[in-house]
Amino acid sequence: MSDYERVTYRITIDASRCNGCNNCTTACPVNAEMRKKEDYDPNDRVIAIKNGVAVVINPFRCDGDGVCMIVCPQDCISLEFIPLEEYEDTTSVQP
Ligand code: SF4
Numbered sequence: 001m002s003d004y005e006r007v008t009y010r011i012t013i014d015a016s017r018c019n020g021c022n023n024c025t026t027a028c029p030v031n032a033e034m035r036k037k038e039d040y041d042p043n044d045r046v047i048a049i050k051n052g053v054a055v056v057i058n059p060f061r062c063d064g065d066g067v068c069m070i071v072c073p074q075d076c077i078s079l080e081f082i083p084l085e086e087y088e089d090t091t092s093v094q095p
């Protein structure tokens with residue numbers, strides 16, 4: 001296993017600042033790829049809007065490109081690079 005494979009990304013969204021604008025969910029390239037699939041499963045999106053705010057749906061799909069952070073007008077998304085063995089999923093929610 002390479003070093004790359006042992007690193008994942010923990011994406012965090014500060015819901016208290018999120019205005020639900022949807023910029024992040026529409027700009028996310030992984031979300032876009034998932035939507036193109038014939039057997040599209042909404043649970044495979046990285047992020048989505050739930051109850052008016054952005055939430056992390058499937059953190060393991062995130063490729064860490066940071067596009068969502070760039071398009072967020074509220075600066076409420078953060079991303080950490082962490083070793084996979086240290087990963088604890090504290091951010092995802094059940095849709
Ligand atoms: S970092 Fe990239 S892949 Fe991850 S949620 Fe943001 S836009 Fe999507």
Ligand code: SF4
Nearest residue numbers: 018019021022024072
């Ligand atoms: S871009 Fe920022 S403010 Fe807009 S929905 Fe995403 S996290 Fe919320």
